[in-house]
Amino acid sequence: MQVALLERETFARHRPGETLHPAIEPLLGQLGIHSEFVCLRHLGHWVQWDGAARFVEFGGDGAGPWRGFQIERAVLDAQLLDRAGALGVQIIQPCASPTIIQAGNRVAGVTLGAERCLAACVVDASGGHGWLRRQLPIQWQAFSPRLIARYGYCQGEFEPGYDTPRLNAVKDGWQWIARVDTHLLHWTTLNFDSSSAPTGAPDTLKHLTPVGPIRGADVSWRLSDAPMGPGYIQVGDAAAILDPASSHGVLKALMSGMQAAQAIADCHVWPGGEHVVHQHFNTWLHNQFQADVDALRQFYRAHPWPPSWA
């Protein structure tokens, strides 16, 4: 297949999501990236939730314990982009925001300024912004009230305990702290009630120097009602979002991207079965999402101040 990748921003650009689940390793291997980046690894998380703080290990197998990654997204995303380029993907970056071309009820490609790029399939990987959803009558199904995560970075001398990410329940929400680099910490806070006053860095980090602004992100739980349809697929956050306590948004983005590539190949060899492929992809995505929603609701029910909607 001939593939073009349209990226609006020049790299390196900021994205949150530096703590990667160990299950990402075999996927990166399949994509031809063999964790050659130097980064911090961890065996699990400290979780202080419905009792004393406990260490939750990832587990392991005959080859040893599974280890998560702490890596700056700019580094990971640059590697993914380089790999795509090496495989022959045409990378157009930075690009103006494209507009879809429709032919009957199909998405038939995109226009980029004066240029028309026709395509058998347009993949929307634009993140929570949902580029395609703004152009087609695709709806979000809501699975939570509005949730806003606030996050930031700070640097300085901190205790070695931060080598392992930690999740703490606080009144009506939670805090997450993870070390991204030798002297850099990431923090995220989420309040179950989005109308409450915005929070700053956790008190335990107040002695450190803030790096960059405090940012906010809409992490309300939601799922597209038609992630794959004639001529298009939505993947990653463009298809489904959970708040970061689910802890594997990047893994899900990679998995759905790879599943989408398979679905496109299936449609190519079996054009008459396209609707079956659409149904299969949509059911797969829905089931994955529902399992994550069930697990996260159960986790929130065990919170000392559980949200009523859980």
Ligand SMILES: Cc1cc2nc3c(=O)[nH]c(=O)nc-3n(C[C@H](O)[C@H](O)[C@H](O)COP(=O)(O)OP(=O)(O)OC[C@H]3O[C@@H](n4cnc5c(N)ncnc54)[C@H](O)[C@@H]3O)c2cc1C
């Ligand atoms: C505070 C916070 C902390 C998080 N922590 C973690 C974590 O520790 N671990 C984890 O696994 N996940 C985490 N997540 C979730 C994770 O960030 C997302 O699930 C993940 O980034 C989704 O990847 P994506 O590729 O779908 O979208 P994105 O990472 O958002 O990438 C979308 C890309 O599309 C580009 N784009 C957007 N619009 C256009 C357009 N119109 N034209 C061209 N290009 C466009 C953007 O520039 C961007 O490069 C966190 C999320 C938040 C908000």
